[in-house]
Amino acid sequence: MQPALLYPHVPVLNREVLAYLNPKNKGRYLDATLGAGGHAEAILKACQPDGELIGFDLDEEALSIAEDRLHSFSNRIHMFHRSYAQLEQTLLELGWDALDGALFDLGVSSMQVDKANRGFSFLKEGPLDMRFDASSPLTAQEVVNQWSQAELVSILHDYGEEPKAYAIARAICATRPLETTTQLAAVVMQVYHGRRGKIHPATRTFQAVRIAVNNELQTAESGIRAAASHLKDEGRIAVISFHSLEDRVVKEFFRQESKDCICPPEQPTCTCGHKATLKILTKKPVLASEDEIKINPRSRSAKLRVAQKIG
Numbered sequence: 001m002q003p004a005l006l007y008p009h010v011p012v013l014n015r016e017v018l019a020y021l022n023p024k025n026k027g028r029y030l031d032a033t034l035g036a037g038g039h040a041e042a043i044l045k046a047c048q049p050d051g052e053l054i055g056f057d058l059d060e061e062a063l064s065i066a067e068d069r070l071h072s073f074s075n076r077i078h079m080f081h082r083s084y085a086q087l088e089q090t091l092l093e094l095g096w097d098a099l100d101g102a103l104f105d106l107g108v109s110s111m112q113v114d115k116a117n118r119g120f121s122f123l124k125e126g127p128l129d130m131r132f133d134a135s136s137p138l139t140a141q142e143v144v145n146q147w148s149q150a151e152l153v154s155i156l157h158d159y160g161e162e163p164k165a166y167a168i169a170r171a172i173c174a175t176r177p178l179e180t181t182t183q184l185a186a187v188v189m190q191v192y193h194g195r196r197g198k199i200h201p202a203t204r205t206f207q208a209v210r211i212a213v214n215n216e217l218q219t220a221e222s223g224i225r226a227a228a229s230h231l232k233d234e235g236r237i238a239v240i241s242f243h244s245l246e247d248r249v250v251k252e253f254f255r256q257e258s259k260d261c262i263c264p265p266e267q268p269t270c271t272c273g274h275k276a277t278l279k280i281l282t283k284k285p286v287l288a289s290e291d292e293i294k295i296n297p298r299s300r301s302a303k304l305r306v307a308q309k310i311g
Contacts, residue, residue: 010110010296011038012240013304016286017103020238020306023047027100031055032084032223035109037066043103044073052076054094056084058133058214059112083133084223091230100235102227106220107242108132108210110298120210122185122202128178130210140209144184149173159217159245160208167191168205181206207243221249228257228278233311236281242301247285254280254307278307 011017017039023029023046031040034055044053055070055077057063063081070077078094080086084104091097112132113120119129119140128141143155149169156165171187178184185202192201211217228237241247256262257278261270285303293300 010298011042012105012296012299012302013286013288013292014039014042016304017238017240018042018046020281020304021101021103021236023051023101025050027051028096028098029053030084030087030099030102030227031105032087032102032227033057033105034066034079035059035062035105036111037069039103039105040066040077041070041073043101044070044076048076050076052078054087054090054096055079056082056086056090058083058136059109060134062109062111083219085219085226087223087226087230098232098235099227099230100232102231102235102237104220104224104227104237104239106216106240106246116181119181120206122181122188122200122206125180125182128181128184130206130213132214136214138213140213141179143209143212144172144178145176155208155212156205158208159211160204161244162204162208164191184209211245217245217249220246221253224250224253228253228307228309231309233309235309236306237278237309238304238306240302240304242303247303247305250305254278254305258307277310279310281306281308
């Protein structure tokens with residue numbers, strides 16, 4: 001077993017997550033994005049001796065680390081190499097009818113970015129991969145080299161919020177085939193004429209391609225919806241996001257599910273029949289403290305939103 005200090009994952013907003021989820025003995029919890037198991041470890045400790053947890057992850061390397069880290073909880077944790085989009089099927093397999101709490105830690109992890117061979121980083125040369133699940137057929141190389149210019153413009157604009165989406169897409173098409181992360185980053189830098197702002201010019205392009213490869217936003221919305229629907233009365237769902245697109249998905253879902261009516265505001269009478277299922281507990285997203293940011297700079301962009309099932 002690896003010593004605790006060697007585990008590469010520092011769970012973001014861990015204290016705040018525990019305070020909101022408030023895990024209890026005999027409770028049943030979901031860690032939809034297990035990673036290296038930091039959040040899961042904290043939840044399992046808090047709900048001992050008989051609380052249980054389901055953990056999902058598409059990354060087999062991360063899952064291996066989590067299995068090692070959480071070996072002492074093996075009788076209380078159920079780990080799966082699958083997407084949290086398969087939550088319903090998994091609950092049926094385990095015979096669980098409901099959850100006391102659920103956690104989603106969205107986006108790419110620092111340990112994935114740090115490994116050049118995964119292709120997530122524009123600062124390290126590696127293959128254009130960017131898959132969370134190495135068995136998935138779609139890679140960043142296919143997106144960059146085979147998708148049309150119009151498709152590239154669309155994802156750069158929609159998933160990267162890139163102001164130079166058209167110019168970058170055109171430059172990619174004129175330069176391809178591209179094989180490595182540094183080649184793609186160089187194309188973006190040429191469009192920006194080497195100028196750097198607060199963030200590296202390639203940040204938005206890499207984010208857009210990664211989201212497209214992993215279908216992140218659609219999967220997140222469906223997974224969060226499924227988890228919320230399986231919460232027990234007064235059960236809580238906590239979601240950590242790292243960029244505005246993810247946060248928008250969470251904020252909009254919580255907003256919609258906290259209303260009794262979701263008809264257009266100009267409609268004089270309600271015809272939707274919608275009933276509120278969630279109570280929002282965080283009017284504004286919870287942010288990392290300055291002390292946490294010093295220890296874990298990645299936490300600077302983290303936003304935590306929490307809602308509770310209406311009983």
